[in-house]
Amino acid sequence: MMQPEQAVLAGVEETGISPAPESSPGKSGAPAVILQGLHKSFGNQIVLDGIDLTVKSGETLAMLGRSGTGKSVLLKLIIGLQQPDSGSICINEQEIVGLPIDAMNQLRKKMGFLFQHAALYDSLTVEQNIAFPLKRHTKMTENEQTTRVKELLAGVGMEAELKKMPSDLSGGMQKRVGLARALALEPGILLLDEPTAGLDPITSGEIDELILKLQEEHDMASIVVTHDLHSAKTIADRLALLHEGRVVIEGTFSELENSTDQFVSEFLKRDS
Amino acid sequence: MVTHNIRIHRHSIRPAVVQTTPPLPSALRSVGNLLNSFLEWFGELGLFVWQVMRAAVRRPFEGRELLRQLDELGSKSMPLIALAGAAIGAVLALETRSSLVRFGAKSMLPAAIVFSIIHETGPVVTGLVVSGRVGAGIGAELGSMKVTEQIDAIEASGVNPYKFLAFTRIVACILVLPLLTVAADFCGVMVGWISSTLVEPISFLKFINQGLAGTSFSDFLAPTFRTAVFGLIIGTIGCFQGMRTQGGTEGVGRSATSSVVLSSLLVILADVILVKLILVFFP
Ligand SMILES: Nc1ncnc2c1ncn2[C@@H]1O[C@H](COP(=O)(O)OP(=O)(O)OP(=O)(O)O)[C@@H](O)[C@H]1O
Ligand SMILES: [Mg+2]
Numbered sequence: 001m002m003q004p005e006q007a008v009l010a011g012v013e014e015t016g017i018s019p020a021p022e023s024s025p026g027k028s029g030a031p032a033v034i035l036q037g038l039h040k041s042f043g044n045q046i047v048l049d050g051i052d053l054t055v056k057s058g059e060t061l062a063m064l065g066r067s068g069t070g071k072s073v074l075l076k077l078i079i080g081l082q083q084p085d086s087g088s089i090c091i092n093e094q095e096i097v098g099l100p101i102d103a104m105n106q107l108r109k110k111m112g113f114l115f116q117h118a119a120l121y122d123s124l125t126v127e128q129n130i131a132f133p134l135k136r137h138t139k140m141t142e143n144e145q146t147t148r149v150k151e152l153l154a155g156v157g158m159e160a161e162l163k164k165m166p167s168d169l170s171g172g173m174q175k176r177v178g179l180a181r182a183l184a185l186e187p188g189i190l191l192l193d194e195p196t197a198g199l200d201p202i203t204s205g206e207i208d209e210l211i212l213k214l215q216e217e218h219d220m221a222s223i224v225v226t227h228d229l230h231s232a233k234t235i236a237d238r239l240a241l242l243h244e245g246r247v248v249i250e251g252t253f254s255e256l257e258n259s260t261d262q263f264v265s266e267f268l269k270r271d272s
Numbered sequence: 273m274v275t276h277n278i279r280i281h282r283h284s285i286r287p288a289v290v291q292t293t294p295p296l297p298s299a300l301r302s303v304g305n306l307l308n309s310f311l312e313w314f315g316e317l318g319l320f321v322w323q324v325m326r327a328a329v330r331r332p333f334e335g336r337e338l339l340r341q342l343d344e345l346g347s348k349s350m351p352l353i354a355l356a357g358a359a360i361g362a363v364l365a366l367e368t369r370s371s372l373v374r375f376g377a378k379s380m381l382p383a384a385i386v387f388s389i390i391h392e393t394g395p396v397v398t399g400l401v402v403s404g405r406v407g408a409g410i411g412a413e414l415g416s417m418k419v420t421e422q423i424d425a426i427e428a429s430g431v432n433p434y435k436f437l438a439f440t441r442i443v444a445c446i447l448v449l450p451l452l453t454v455a456a457d458f459c460g461v462m463v464g465w466i467s468s469t470l471v472e473p474i475s476f477l478k479f480i481n482q483g484l485a486g487t488s489f490s491d492f493l494a495p496t497f498r499t500a501v502f503g504l505i506i507g508t509i510g511c512f513q514g515m516r517t518q519g520g521t522e523g524v525g526r527s528a529t530s531s532v533v534l535s536s537l538l539v540i541l542a543d544v545i546l547v548k549l550i551l552v553f554f555p
Contacts (some may be wrong), residue, residue: 004552019304045539076424077430080422080427081428101432102330105430105431105432106430107430108427108428108429108430110430111428113425113428113429115421115424115425115428117420117421119420119421119422119424119425120422120425121417121422121425121426122416122417122420122422133430136429136431137429137430181429240471254442
């Protein structure tokens with residue numbers, strides 16, 4: 001899965017242009033997620049009202065927005081947990097709206113998803129939680145699985161908690177286990193719902209580093225929902241601000257900072 | 273720095289949605305609502321069954337999870353079922369004796385006990401006890417998995433929850449109920465004999481011979497395998513109620529309760545229908 005030569009080539013994007021032109025299609029710079037005209041309502045509450053976004057391989061998009069604007073809903077649409085009312089979602093150049101469940105499940109193996117509340121399987125230990133996708137989708141032996149689980153847990157600083165049950169972990173620890181689980185299959189697309197919420201500044205920093213490192217190593221396309229502007233600034237190539245069902249502004253951090261739009265500057269003002 | 277276009281979208285003000293419900297007498301409306309939600313429930317159930325059946329014919333077959341469920345739903349129900357079987361054996365022995373003595377048909381006692389247990393009491397009591405234990409268990413487990421997004425997490429990791437969670441549990445219920453019924457029958461007959469022999473000594477062999485006199489194997493087979501249908505009902509209702517849970521902890525409680533209530537009711541209903549059918553096919 002992991003190609004070492006890619007790790008060097010897919011370094012930090014400086015230009016926004018594909019840094020690894022000779023790599024296989026679908027990698028480096030190819031659009032991994034394309035959203036077009038997404039609409040989603042619950043009853044007569046309109047949550048998403050025409051979302052257009054593109055995320056390329058090797059790129060991280062930070063999704064900002066006030067609480068309740070539909071950021072989590074947007075991530076769930078992308079992984080097919082909910083269906084949009086209208087619009088199109090392309091994952092690796094495949095339309096997923098209306099895709100049969102088997103084909104969707106094939107795509108999902110290449111996607112990692114961190115839920116806002118971690119959603120760990122509470123009848124399984126931390127180790128079994130992370131081994132779940134490995135057991136289901138790889139032919140790894142028990143030993144290889146254990147090694148991989150330990151490696152993943154070490155990545156999020158949780159290697160000591162292998163045998164604990166999720167209910168015995170703090171919220172931030174559950175979040176980190178959830179992140180390790182999302183990374184288990186080395187996904188090409190990573191969808192993270194507030195990975196650093198509820199974490200102290202030091203751990204948040206470590207998680208940010210981890211995301212940056214993985215992005216460089218695996219050329220992942222990531223969409224990270226976050227309220228943490230500092231973290232967004234660190235990890236994201238681009239930011240998108242969601243408001244009243246639409247992307248109000250999309251650009252780099254400095255582009256957002258220089259925006260004259262009142263809502264945008266109000267949103268960024270608090271922290272800076 | 274990455275050069276990207278900054279896009280600014282201005283948002284228009286949306287007109288408020290106007291609710292237009294024609295005025296109806298409130299009693300009529302509540303009956304209408306009830307009917308509506310029943311039809312909705314039924315439709316959803318149909319859709320759920322369809323999803324499970326579609327998932328069932330695809331690989332992988334989830335053998336390991338099925339085994340786990342057989343243990344969870346089957347082996348762990350055994351003590352309760354044995355106890356319930358024993359209780360009906362004792363009650364039948366005591367109750368039937370006094371009636372039969374009154375009609376001077378005391379020699380019919382073993383036959384009355386064995387026939388009643390194998391034919392009706394054993395299967396139905398097993399069905400109801402399992403409805404309580406397993407129905408509530410499945411409803412609450414899947415319900416809390418639903419409200420904590422664990423079912424979504426299973427789906428997000430590319431595993432079909434209708435197969436991994438629902439299909440395995442339903443199949444486990446179908447397989448386990450006939451076995452549990454046999455266990456209940458066995459305990460019932462044993463305790464029936466013990467209770468009888470305590471009042472008036474009779475050897476076990478004689479008791480069994482008298483009890484089974486005039487019955488054929490199909491007398492045992494049809495009622496026992498009828499409980500596979502109970503298993504289908506209990507598993508399906510439990511999984512369905514669990515997986516459609518909404519509204520937090522309270523919703524989990526509602527799902528557990530409603531799976532017990534609905535599966536018990538449907539087990540009784542199915543029993544009536546199946547008894548009639550069995551009488552038609554095995555007169
Ligand atoms: N299953 C659902 N049924 C009805 N309404 C829903 C459902 N899921 C989300 N909503 C509504 O959609 C809106 C957006 O919810 P969402 O969870 O996406 O917000 P969010 O942007 O992630 O907020 P936060 O930053 O607080 O997590 C909310 O008003 C919520 O009530
Ligand atoms: Mg959210």
